[in-house]
Amino acid sequence: MRHCVIGSILLSVMLLFSCKTPTPKDLAKEVLIPKPSSLVATGSSFEINSKTVINIENADTKQIAVYLAEFLKPATGFQLAINSVEDVTKKKGIGFKLTKNSKDLGKEGYKLEIDAKRIILSANKPAGLFRGVQTLRQLLPARIEKTSLQQGPWEIASGTIEDQPKYGYRGVMLDVARHFFGVDDVKRYIDLAAAYKMNVLHLHLSDDQGWRIEIKKWPKLTTIGASTEVGGGKGGFYTQEQYREIVKYAQDRFMMVVPEIDMPGHTNAALSAYAELNENGKATKPYTGIDVGFSSFATNKEITYQFIDDVLTELVPLTPGPYIHIGGDESHATKKDDYIRFINRVQDMVNKHGKKMLGWADVAAAKLKKNSVAQFWQKEPKNALKAVEQNVKVLMSPATRAYMDMQYDSVCPLGLHWSGYIEVDKAYNWDLETNVKGIGKENILGIEAPLWTETIDSMDDIEFMVFPRLPGYAEIGWYTGNDKSWDEYKVRLAKHGKRMDAMDINFYRSKLVNWEK
Ligand code: TNX
Numbered sequence: 188m189r190h191c192v193i194g195s196i197l198l199s200v201m202l203l204f205s206c207k208t209p210t211p212k213d214l215a216k217e218v219l220i221p222k223p224s225s226l227v228a229t230g231s232s233f234e235i236n237s238k239t240v241i242n243i244e245n246a247d248t249k250q251i252a253v254y255l256a257e258f259l260k261p262a263t264g265f266q267l268a269i270n271s272v273e274d275v276t277k278k279k280g281i282g283f284k285l286t287k288n289s290k291d292l293g294k295e296g297y298k299l300e301i302d303a304k305r306i307i308l309s310a311n312k313p314a315g316l317f318r319g320v321q322t323l324r325q326l327l328p329a330r331i332e333k334t335s336l337q338q339g340p341w342e343i344a345s346g347t348i349e350d351q352p353k354y355g356y357r358g359v360m361l362d363v364a365r366h367f368f369g370v371d372d373v374k375r376y377i378d379l380a381a382a383y384k385m386n387v388l389h390l391h392l393s394d395d396q397g398w399r400i401e402i403k404k405w406p407k408l409t410t411i412g413a414s415t416e417v418g419g420g421k422g423g424f425y426t427q428e429q430y431r432e433i434v435k436y437a438q439d440r441f442m443m444v445v446p447e448i449d450m451p452g453h454t455n456a457a458l459s460a461y462a463e464l465n466e467n468g469k470a471t472k473p474y475t476g477i478d479v480g481f482s483s484f485a486t487n488k489e490i491t492y493q494f495i496d497d498v499l500t501e502l503v504p505l506t507p508g509p510y511i512h513i514g515g516d517e518s519h520a521t522k523k524d525d526y527i528r529f530i531n532r533v534q535d536m537v538n539k540h541g542k543k544m545l546g547w548a549d550v551a552a553a554k555l556k557k558n559s560v561a562q563f564w565q566k567e568p569k570n571a572l573k574a575v576e577q578n579v580k581v582l583m584s585p586a587t588r589a590y591m592d593m594q595y596d597s598v599c600p601l602g603l604h605w606s607g608y609i610e611v612d613k614a615y616n617w618d619l620e621t622n623v624k625g626i627g628k629e630n631i632l633g634i635e636a637p638l639w640t641e642t643i644d645s646m647d648d649i650e651f652m653v654f655p656r657l658p659g660y661a662e663i664g665w666y667t668g669n670d671k672s673w674d675e676y677k678v679r680l681a682k683h684g685k686r687m688d689a690m691d692i693n694f695y696r697s698k699l700v701n702w703e704k
Pocket of ligand 1: 516517547590592603641
């Protein structure tokens with residue numbers, strides 16, 4: 188009873204608040220990461236209250252309206268209604284509109300028009316609406332990110348934002364082989380990346396220390412190959428059912444999953460499960476250290492190619508996106524000629540299964556097909572340049588800038604430093620087009636920031652290495668302007684700290700940023 192009275196007093200106070208005229212706000216002062224292409228402020232505000240309606244015109248935008256309503260619910264306590272209407276521009280509230288014809292918005296662009304009565308979010312495609320919702324999210328007070336009830340009001344500054352990405356491929360990678368991460372961790376990783384408009388999750392599904400995806404025809408891959416990880420922990424794997432769940436979760440956030448089976452090197456887990464995949468016909472021992480470059484499939488045995496074909500036969504139907512990543516890095520235990528023959532053959536197999544091949548740039552030693560993609564990572568760009576010579580697109584993941592497993596500095600408790608230390612400024616202050624002489628905008632598919640997990644074994648660790656670098660990578664891949672500067676960005680990032688706190692992100696509080704209290 189007592190609770191009830193207090194509850195209703197609280198509720199009336201909150202209602203009182205939400206009935207006030209919204210305070211005028213300045214859209215130009217809001218902190219947005221990544222920064223939008225264009226923004227015009229009009230000096231008033233829109234307020235979300237318990238009566239606000241989300242209006243939609245097409246059934247295929249309903250899912251995004253539900254996503255927005257679900258996102259707003261915990262902090263506001265509002266369960267916003269979703270209405271199907273003829274024309275959202277004639278209704279009050281938040282309206283989603285598919286425009287189809289606006290050329291400048293592309294596949295993921297969106298336009299947000301905010302005035303005191305309504306917010307119209309328009310885009311050519313649902314993906315654009317979803318990206319726009321992430322902007323809307325950052326226009327609300329940081330406490331909107333909390334999962335418990337918060338005090339309003341929930342006002343959004345008025346004006347117009349027109350926005351679209353610079354690159355179509357903006358990814359993050361997670362190495363689930365060195366340490367295994369379960370479905371819930373992967374979902375959080377997806378949510379955190381999607382909040383910054385990233386659109387690819389690359390999963391490094393196999394390595395010397397573990398094989399992480401169920402392949403029904405080769406069951407020992409998981410009964411033996413998945414049973415360990417770096418340091419000797421118990422490892423783990425995704426059943427195909429669980430993997431489908433991850434792919435669906437990503438898809439609902441308009442992110443594609445790129446699965447990687449690393450080969451012919453980085454294969455000890457498979458080699459420990461199946462003796463016949465080894466040159467000498469003997470199974471190797473499971474490996475729990477962090478060395479690289481010592482394992483290789485028997486590239487001259489037919490059984491190896493049967494195995495790969497079987498893996499593709501099960502993996503391809505789980506992969507709605509166009510790419511299968513075949514690794515191909517650091518195959519120091521494979522003879523050069525064998526390596527080239529192997530990559531050429533596996534590339535054909537991937538194509539035969541209807542997919543394009545992605546590989547670490549080492550694969551440029553082989554004869555690449557035009558639709559293959561080489562992922563640049565090494566300090567030395569010679570492999571990536573070889574790919575460009577073959578007219579193949581490059582995915583930019585320079586280890587000196589984009590490797591999220593690199594330590595921030597020499598006292599960083601996690602991570603490696605073989606490519607140097609990557610403080611937040613170094614992670615942000617570069618461009619894809621000028622990073623390597625000879626690799627220009629026309630050669631670049633996009634950006635990907637990998638997280639290798641030799642030293643990372645919990646979600647807290649992941650968040651510490653990924654944040655606050657990821658928002659910077661997102662901006663590099665997204666922002667179309669050419670006035671990017673660390674001095675301007677670090678002020679935005681400082682203010683954005685509060686939001687990362689509200690998102691409960693265990694981020695690295697770099698001393699280079701004057702974090703707002
Ligand atoms: C190099 S990057 C590797 C990985 C390691 C990483 C550690 C690449 C293609 N190969 O096997 O995990 O360095 O930073």
